Amino acid sequence: METNKNNKGGRKPKLNPSKNRYVFRLTDEENIHFLKLFDASGMANKAKFITTILFQKELKIIKVDVSTMDYHTQLTKLFYQFQSIGNNYNQIVKILYRNFTDKKASLYLFKLENHTKELALICKQIIELTKEFELKHIQKNTDK
Structure with a gap:
C-alpha cells in the first residue's frame, strides 16, 4: 500500500x-x-x-414586532373564513332554489340577506380597526 x-x-x-x-x-x-x-x-x-x-x-x-405579526396572522385567518362564508353562501342559494319553491326560497334568502348585512358591518369595523392599528403601531415603528 x-x-x-x-x-x-x-x-x-x-x-x-x-x-x-x-x-x-x-x-x-x-x-x-x-x-x-x-x-x-x-x-x-x-x-x-x-x-x-x-x-x-x-x-x-430587521426588527420583528411580534404583536404586529400576530395581528396579521389573525387577520389572514379571518380573511380565509370570509372566503369560506362566501363559498357557503353560493352553495346555500343554489340549494334553496333547487329544493324549495320560489316563495319559500325567497323567505330564507331574506333571512340570509339580513345576516349578510350584519357581517358587512362587522367587516367595516374590522377595516376601521386595521387602519387605526396601522396608524398607531405600524407607522410609529417605521419612523424610529
Missing part, C-alpha cells in the same frame, strides 16, 4: 486567511451601544459585524 506523504490530515487551508489582527477598547457606554447594534444586526460573529461596518457593506437590521 502506498500512502501519500504530502497529506498531513486536518483541515484544508483557507484560500485567503485573515492573519491581521487589530485591538481596540471601548468605554462601558460605547460597549453597551456596540452590543445593542450587534444584537440588532442578527449576525452571529462580532468580527464579521465589525468588518461589515468598517467597509460600509450593506447591513440590514
Whole structure:
C-alpha cells in the first residue's frame, strides 16, 4: 500500500486567511451601544459585524414586532373564513332554489340577506380597526 506523504490530515487551508489582527477598547457606554447594534444586526460573529461596518457593506437590521405579526396572522385567518362564508353562501342559494319553491326560497334568502348585512358591518369595523392599528403601531415603528 502506498500512502501519500504530502497529506498531513486536518483541515484544508483557507484560500485567503485573515492573519491581521487589530485591538481596540471601548468605554462601558460605547460597549453597551456596540452590543445593542450587534444584537440588532442578527449576525452571529462580532468580527464579521465589525468588518461589515468598517467597509460600509450593506447591513440590514430587521426588527420583528411580534404583536404586529400576530395581528396579521389573525387577520389572514379571518380573511380565509370570509372566503369560506362566501363559498357557503353560493352553495346555500343554489340549494334553496333547487329544493324549495320560489316563495319559500325567497323567505330564507331574506333571512340570509339580513345576516349578510350584519357581517358587512362587522367587516367595516374590522377595516376601521386595521387602519387605526396601522396608524398607531405600524407607522410609529417605521419612523424610529
